[in-house]
Amino acid sequence: MKIDYYYEYPVDDRVKGVVMEVLQNRVHYAGKYSEGLEQGIADLCGVKHGVAANSGSSSLLMILHALGIGPGDEVIIPANTYVANAECVIVRGARPVFADCTADTMNLDPAAFEAAITPRTKAVIAVHKYGHPVDMDPIVAIARRRGIKVIENGCHALGALYKGRRVGSLGDCGFFALSHKLLSVCGMGGVTVTDDKRLATLVTQLRHHGRHGLHEHEYEMNCVGYNMRINEMQAAIGCVQLPLLDSWNAQRRENAAVYTRLIREAGLPVTPPVAKDYASHVYLHYVVRVKESRDRLLPFMNANGVEAKCHYPIPLHQQGPIVEAVGRQGPFPDAERACAEVMSLPCDPNMNEEKMRAVVDTMRRFFA
Ligand SMILES: Cc1ncc(COP(=O)(O)O)c(C=O)c1O
Numbered sequence: 001m002k003i004d005y006y007y008e009y010p011v012d013d014r015v016k017g018v019v020m021e022v023l024q025n026r027v028h029y030a031g032k033y034s035e036g037l038e039q040g041i042a043d044l045c046g047v048k049h050g051v052a053a054n055s056g057s058s059s060l061l062m063i064l065h066a067l068g069i070g071p072g073d074e075v076i077i078p079a080n081t082y083v084a085n086a087e088c089v090i091v092r093g094a095r096p097v098f099a100d101c102t103a104d105t106m107n108l109d110p111a112a113f114e115a116a117i118t119p120r121t122k123a124v125i126a127v128h129k130y131g132h133p134v135d136m137d138p139i140v141a142i143a144r145r146r147g148i149k150v151i152e153n154g155c156h157a158l159g160a161l162y163k164g165r166r167v168g169s170l171g172d173c174g175f176f177a178l179s180h181k182l183l184s185v186c187g188m189g190g191v192t193v194t195d196d197k198r199l200a201t202l203v204t205q206l207r208h209h210g211r212h213g214l215h216e217h218e219y220e221m222n223c224v225g226y227n228m229r230i231n232e233m234q235a236a237i238g239c240v241q242l243p244l245l246d247s248w249n250a251q252r253r254e255n256a257a258v259y260t261r262l263i264r265e266a267g268l269p270v271t272p273p274v275a276k277d278y279a280s281h282v283y284l285h286y287v288v289r290v291k292e293s294r295d296r297l298l299p300f301m302n303a304n305g306v307e308a309k310c311h312y313p314i315p316l317h318q319q320g321p322i323v324e325a326v327g328r329q330g331p332f333p334d335a336e337r338a339c340a341e342v343m344s345l346p347c348d349p350n351m352n353e354e355k356m357r358a359v360v361d362t363m364r365r366f367f368a
Contacts, residue, residue: 002356005307006180007348009241018236029229033236039106040242041176041191044159049200052235053207056155056177058228059190063173064092066202067149073122078108079315079335081127085153086316090325098317101330103275110138112169123149128157128167131282132275136162136170141174142241161280168193178238182284183245185234248319251349252283258353259286259345262360268367285311286347294343300366306359311343
């Protein structure tokens with residue numbers, strides 16, 4: 001049985017209908033679906049403003065720009081996350097400062113965050129990794145005391161809850177990626193969410209060459225910006241899918257519970273993911289930990305038809321171009337251990353117990 005990693009999002013008549021509509025009406029960006037998607041995601045998060053963009057990385061770059069982060073500034077980032085987080089800080093001319101994660105959730109450790117603060121620290125990027133919310137209360141409390149902006153990276157966690165509140169509504173602003181994630185626009189996409197009107201206005205201008213607005217003062221610039229608007233057809237697909245998000249996330253949670261049961265029943269030497277009491281985990285990635293043999297198990301899974309993955313094998317402070325750009329940092333023992341041990345199993349809403357049994361059985365054959 002071949003088991004793919006990425007969810008095959010349903011392409012039903014509603015999706016076909018909006019795609020045809022956008023093709024025919026020739027509004028290919030900045031139309032009602034772009035606005036609908038950004039407002040829909042803001043509403044989901046319970047915040048006032050949403051600003052769509054052409055990728056999650058673009059959203060982060062524009063947030064950093066709008067917060068005035070540049071040369072001489074530092075931004076604290078977990079050491080074990082996706083490269084875009086460090087890259088955007090470097091592109092702004094600022095310095096990413098890495099911090100270790102907690103051993104269990106593998107998310108940013110509040111104590112490590114506090115220890116990494118210097119007088120130059122302007123912001124922290126709290127990455128809700130794999131779909132498990134970061135323990136935000138201590139991070140927000142420390143940041144508020146020190147005048148540090150809190151940016152939530154919800155790329156893995158759209159719809160997840162922290163103490164009953166949606167991620168994206170817990171810091172100063174948040175952003176989400178919409179490529180092959182919990183919600184997919186069948187391409188790249190991103191959304192910034194915030195209650196801060198000034199920030200939302202600036203990000204809205206930055207994504208369109210710093211221009212004031214589309215209709216009034218059409219070619220008058222407010223600042224130097226980018227061309228980072230979302231494609232209307234993709235936004236339309238996102239609008240059709242958004243109402244399904246919570247049920248897909250619930251299905252992912254059910255799948256995770258089945259995996260954990262099957263792994264325990266099989267007595268495999270792999271550790272299932274933890275979900276803290278404060279978290280409603282949405283399992284974009286169902287990440288097990290495999291001591292020592294991960295680098296042999298992962299190719300074995302792939303060779304046997306299970307598209308397992310690894311998020312992420314190299315901590316940011318050990319990525320060559322990042323070391324070249326910002327110098328050596330570390331060690332970060334928990335992040336390094338996480339990168340050496342993690343393996344992600346297919347967990348999308350199309351999974352069923354038969355497929356999950358096949359995945360677990362493939363691991364069992366490896367260990368046998
Ligand atoms: C944790 C995290 N941050 C940022 C990004 C960047 O998003 P995008 O690929 O849409 O630029 C991703 C994308 O996978 C991600 O996983």
